[in-house]
Every structure is written in C-alpha cells, then in structure tokens.
Amino acid sequence: MLIKLTGGKVYDPAHNIDGKVMDIFIRDGRIVDQPRDHEPVTQEYDLRGKVVMAGAIDMHTHIGGGKVNIARMMLPEDHRGDPEAHSEFCRAGCGHAVPSTLTTGYRYAEMGYTAGFEPAVLPVNARQAHLEMADTPIIDKGGYAMLGSDDFLLRMLTAKKDQNAINDYVAWTLHASQAIGIKVVNPGGISAFKFNQRFLDLDENNPYYHVTPRDILKVLSRAVYELGIPKPLHVHGNNLGVPGNVETTLKTMGAAEGYPLHLTHIQFHSYGTEGDRKFSSGAAAIAEALNKHKNISADVGQIMFGQTVTCSGDNMSQHRNAGHGHPRKAVVMDIECDAGCGVVPFKYKDENFVNALQWAIGLEIFLLAEDPWRMFLTTDHPNGAPFTSYPHLIRLLMDKSFRDDAFGRLNLDAQAMSTLSSIDREYSLYEIAIMTRAGAAKLLGLHDRGHLGGGAAADITVYTENTDREKMFSTPNYVFKDGELVVKNGKIVKVTWGSTHTVKPEFDRGIEKDLKKYFDTYHTMNMEHFKVSADEIADNSRGRVIVQECKGRREKTA
C-alpha cells in the first residue's frame, strides 16, 4: 500500500524545507523517501496548490485527569451551548471549554492536530489521566508527571539526599505514571499552602521542609537532564498571576544554572507593577531574557476573550483566584500529600483592563521572542482559552492588520500600557510549522513525529492556502494519522485511537525498598497499585505505549 501526496507546497522545518513543492510517499503508516522500483501507487492525492505540514502537536493541553473532569462535572451550563451529536463516524459528546474526551479527539484532528500532551498528571491520579486519554480518539497523547510539592521529594531534599537518589525517584515516577516528562507546579508552593502559606517566592522556604523553590528547580532540572530525558523540566513558576511576578520569572530562568528548563504559560508569569493600576506588561524583559538564555524554552498560554475554565495543579493560586470565578464557583483540593488542584471558571473580557492587557502581553511575548524553536503556541487549554481558538491565534500572529484591529477594540487603558501595535512582525508559515510541529517534537523527544522525512510516522496535515489564516488553519483538506486519512475538508472520516508516548529512563530499583516502606507507613494505597501498567493503557488493544528514547543515563555525580 503506497500513498502518494503529489505536488504540495511542503513546510518541514526539521529538514529546512520552506515551501518547496514536492511529493511525499507513505507506506504502511510511515513516510518513505522513495517508492521501491516498480512499486505501484495505491492511492494518489493531488495536492497542487496546497500547503503540507506534519500533523500539529500541542505540547501543553489539559485533556485528561482529575481537575479536567471536575471542570466537566461542574460546568453543565457550558456544555449545553455546544452539543456534539452522534454522526456517521463520531460518537456524541460536548464541546467548548472542557470538551468530553471523544469530542476533544475529533476536534483536535479536525484542526490538523495529531498529538496533545497533558501537562499536569498527578502521579497518584495518573490512572485516571490515562483512562481519559485512552477515550480520546485519533490523536497521540502523553503526560508530564507532577513533582515538587510531593512529600517524598521534599523529604529527600530536607534530608539532603544525593542527586543520584533523586534521579532514581524521578525515574521511578516516570515509570509509575507512564509519563514522558516531569512538571513542577509552583515548586513547593502546593505543599506550603497546606501549611497555610499563601505566597512562596523563589528563595523563600517552605515552612515545614525548609526547602526553597530554587532548591526544587535545581534538583529536578538536573535529574531530568542526567536521566537523559529529552523534554526539559516543565515549569509552572511561583506567583502565577501576581502583578510583579516578572521578577520571579526572570530569577527562575537563572535558577536552572544552565540546565534546560521550559517555562510554561509564561504569559501568566510576565506581569509588572507599573502604571496607575499597578499592573503592566513584563513581556519585553521576558522576551529579552528568553533570547539570551538558550537553555530556556517557553510556551505562551495566550488568553482569548470569552468563557472558559481554569484548571490547575496550583491550588495556592487557584484559591487566590476563586473570588474571580465566572460563574462564581470554585473547586480547590489538597491531594494525597502529593499535589493539589484548583478549578475556577473564568470569563476574559476585552473591556476589562487586566484581561485586555493579558491578551496583549501574550502576543507581545510571541512577537518579541526571536527563536520559534524555543517558543510554543498554546492557550494552556482551557486556562487561557479552549484549544479550538488556535486558528484565530495563528491569524493574530501572522496578520498585523488583523491584530491591530483587534487591539483597537481593547480597553483603552490597556492599549495605553502595551507596545503591541508598534510591533510589525508577522509569523511565516515556516515559523508556525516550527512552533506547532518541528519544535514541539524536538522538545519532547518525539523522534519520529513533527517532521516529514523518511521514517517519520505519517501524521500529515494538508491545508488550502488562504490569506485568511484563521480559515486556513480551521479546516484542513486532509489529515492523515499514521498514514490513514482521518479528516477530509475539516470533518472526521475515520476514527483511530492514537498512541501514548512515554520515556522509561534506567534507574536503580533499590529506591523501591524505601518507597514501599513509605507507602505502607503513610499512604492509603499499596505502592504496586500506584503504578499504571502499559497493559492498562493498551486495554482491548485500542491503545499502545510508545517508549521514546532517552539518551542514556548521563554521568553519575558525586
């Protein structure tokens, strides 16, 4: 079975291909450089005049696990506005802010996305996250396991355990939670909140463990690096949403001491205190620092105006935000001495000064950061906006006059506090392909995704060139997932189930002796039950675990 995609204009930044007209061949779900001699083409798609990219990858999207399902349960009023009816190929569900799992998969695919990564998998809740992702069709998925406010790690830090022991625990957690990366959320802060601390700055001690967020960032970023995990430590910093947090964010970049670090939804961490309302844009300083620190990458977490819901592991911040809920309700949880969560529905309004400036700050960061390989397109779905707003966001980045028109509708005080209209940059298709494909795959270590070279999985999206980029990116002509045509003209034509990407770094299993004792003494579940097995994910052969390569355990440190 050989499929030929003929004559499309290809954007494949992993191979420096910038709009070259060329053919692509697919055999058995994979891209091949050339057909074999006399190998017949089974099916040909005439893509002349079309734009061809790898399937898009959302490297930070809350699609599965406890807080997402709490959000679903608490927002029937939001679901009612966006029912998804049963159709020839698709099962029923609901959409908008927190779509049902099935609808999530369909809508990502219909937008040309073929992978999405849940960035906040609580290890103790990993089973639920994987169950939900298993019910999310078509796209590939994976998760980042959350550490940094868990008692076991903080205990290790207090006891000044050596880095190798911490590496073993980090690796054990990746195995147990079937994750592809490690995330830290408000390092130490979720724990501090349980001890009644309300803010925690980078160099402030957790009141019980006497450990600072900087200590946590240092050992975790180093552990991730030394274990050879491709994905840099995923950092949701301290002081989310707090005016003046730009200083914390700039210091956080330094805290990695040169180890790779990814600062997620950085827009929410780029606020200054200038102006009459003591709320201003820190975007210029953030972008300048990003441009300078080559070990740092970031995604934006752009906000869009309208109803959404914020779901976060950061219960300290979410407790602070609970009063801003729209509708006014909030769920805040302390979880298993391991983590926490907070869910607050939110409506961003362009007439509101703070919301309008948040919108502008996000775009300023996108446009001032120079290297698209270290900058990723996210709305922190659904926290800044539902993922279905990506085509609109892409147009804002690619079309200055469209952007300026939108800016002109903002709260006037916010306009006065932003430099956005003075920025002329427009993203190119090549840069969009970096941010949403090649760069994301490279960052996560998805060696066979995000590019169109021989050997890559045939996750491919085909668009019709259109100066209205929103229209163009909303309805791809074709989406192929592992070589199968799943979307035609923006509608699902076949449902597949995708795989789960993980890493399984080597480690010293001796750590389990300590963990077993720890679980038996303090926890309410058996350590063996904490672990999610690959067989659970493969349930009924619908799912599949892919183990991405770690580049070997780096040198042990004394």
Place this chain on the structure above:
Amino acid sequence: MVNPAHPALQAVDRETSLVDAVTCPGCGLLCDDITIARSGSSLEVTNISCPKSTAFFRQASQNTSIPRVAGQPATLESAIRRAADLLGKASQPMIAGLATDVYGMRAVLELAELTGATLDHMNSEAAMRNIYAVQNTGWHTCTLTEVRNRADFVLIVGGDIVSRYPRFFERIVWNNESMFGQDTAARDIVYLGGPQLDTAAGISPRNIKPTVIPCDNCDLPQVVAALLALVHGGELQTNNVAGIPLAELQHVATRLAAAKYSVIAWAAADFDFPHAELTIQQIAELIAHLNHTTRCSGLPLGGSDGDITAAQVSSWISGYPVRNSYRRSYPEYDPYRFSTSAQLNTQEADALMWISTLDPLRTPPLTSLPTVVIGHPGMQFAHEPEVFIPVGIPGVDHAGIMFRSDSVVALPLRKLRESPLPSLRQVLDGISAELGALAC
C-alpha cells in the same frame, strides 16, 4: 503468598490459598490491604475486621446462577438477544443502577448512545446532593491520605461515618504514624447531628471521648447555618438552635478557627432531608471562610456501589455526571427529569435496564415496565424481570478499576478466581453488537 506486582492484570495462581493486597469494593474507601483466603470459589477476608468487606466477599462466594428469560433458564446468547430486542423496541429506555467499574461504565455509555437511553445511578438521591453543591458553588476538599497525615480536628456532620465506611477511623484518623510527626491520638473529634449515634469509633486510642452534639438531621439546615454565622463572627439572638445550646456551637466554631488543618466529613446519604444540597453548600461556604485565615477541607464520603466511578466515566465521555440522556443523539442533563424515579413514575421510560454487579441486595425498583437486570449472580427477585443475566463481580471474577470516595484515586481491582460468568462489558458489548455496532 502471591506476588502483588500488577495485581489487577494477573490471574491468581490456582494453587494458592491466600491472596494479599486485594482491593475491596465493599464500600467507597476501596481499602487495598485485604488478604483473602480462597478455597474453590469461596472467599474469606482474613486480616481485617470489617463488616462490609466480610459481607462483600461472602456474598461473592455464593453459587453462581445462569441467565433467565421470563423466569426460564436460558443461554447467554438468547438472553442477550432478548435484552437487545427489548431495548431496541423501546422508544425511551432507562439504564439505571450502574453499580459497576470503569470498564463496565464505558460499555454502559456506548450502549446508552446506541439506544438513546437515559442514565441514572442507584445512589443518586444521595450523590446528587454533592454534585449540586459542586455545580452551584464548588468546595474545598481533600483526599484520604491528606486527612491521615494532616488533620488535627475532624468534624463529622450528620452521621457516624463508620456504618457506611467501617474503617474510616482505623485507616485515616487513628493511624499510628503520620508524615509530619503529629500525635494522631490527640486528634480532636466532634460529631454534629445524627440522633443516637454509636460514636465508639471516635474514641481515641488514649481513650479520649469525642464531643457529641446530637440533633435530628432534618434540623441540620438551621444548625449548620448557625455554625456558619458563628464562624463568620456573627451574633445570634437565641441561646439554642434545634435544642443545641448556642455555647456548644460557638465552641465548635472556635475550635475550627483555631485548628491548623480541620476536616469536615459527611456522607451525603445521611443528609436525607429536602434540599440537603443547600446544607452542603453552607458547609462549603463555612470551609471557604475558614480558609481565609487557616486551613480546612471538606471530605464528602461516597464511592460505594460505584457511584463516584459512574459519575467520573460519564463526565468524561458525555460531559455530565449521571441523570443524563442520549435521547436526542447528543447528551443532555436534567437532574430532576432524568432521575430513575421520575422516569419510572411518569412512564417517560418504556423499558428499564438495571445494572447491579456489586451487591445482590440492590434489586431494581418496583415497576411495571419490561425490565432487564444484569447483575450479581446472587440476586433474588420478588418480581422476576423479563431478562436476568448474571455477570462477574468486578474485583472477584474479573479485573477492573474503580474510583475511591475522594474521586482522585482510581484503584485496580483484581481477578480472584476463575469464573464461568461473562463481565458486564462483554454482555453489553454483545447487546450493542446485536443492535448494530456504533460507529467509532
């Protein structure tokens, strides 16, 4: 002893007689430290003393039954065909009960979509009280391990907890060791509400008796409202509320404010009075207020009979917990109209499928509608349903996954014995196949 590695996924060695690290679906605590002695198909709990767990495994030990159609023994295939026929002909089927695990619930949702059915759980009268509170105001809550290691004050509202969750105190209150060096035996316990409770379980290992403030639960709305007012620093123009001296409530308010990490626990099933969700919302408001200055969390206890499991799976697949319906080809939610009782009483539903795989005593409500029961092999009926299909018990006859009371921890259930019974999932998949498989 059996190696507990990947317990959910391994069939147990036929030769062994003791199985440890078993998860018990007998109540919503899902204790996973149970040792079971197995001999043939009979299962006995050996290492703990818990009436729910003992009963669950003893009930599971009874002889299995075979499918029946119109009261007559039938093959599985013919029973499935008759069930499909009945459901397929119905214009508005109701699928209720829903006591099953994650895998069973996934199959339920698929069948509901295929048949345009309405869904409700057997525990919804109680469980919805909490769900309404989440949907209307939200709450601050925590999980079992958090209570076990952090709580210094536990306020129990409306019941004794242990009648429904027998090992509550043993596992998360009177535990010997805690993460932060707390003297757990010094934990302060108050029971508020519930007449004539047996509060023996609340006596600390050092024999310190709990504070007990009884009242009729139908008076809880005013008692909780008064406590909320006192926590807010209000002054009440009375010296007693529902017979409780105001000073006693004031004392509770003072202790809540002084605690470092208090926990307010309740079982919604105890709140059996009209509009109990408003009282739960007041508790949530009380907790939110305390969290301005100190830490306090709610602990809404549930999860028995798979009620949390059903709500979780239904929420991620349809967007709505239960009391949802696929009658219009997309999911809708109406917690009043789509309740089992409303659907049966108004005869909006014209066929009932009742699912009860965990407890043989949970039989369908009395109805004249044609009824299919898929359930525990030990079920007995005062009114024989049109179709009865006995299925395996999750965590006994087949592996599975269930959500614990706190909605966070999903535990693997293991297969403890060889069983001739199909799983609920297999039966529902069979019915779906009869009806023409869903596109997906």
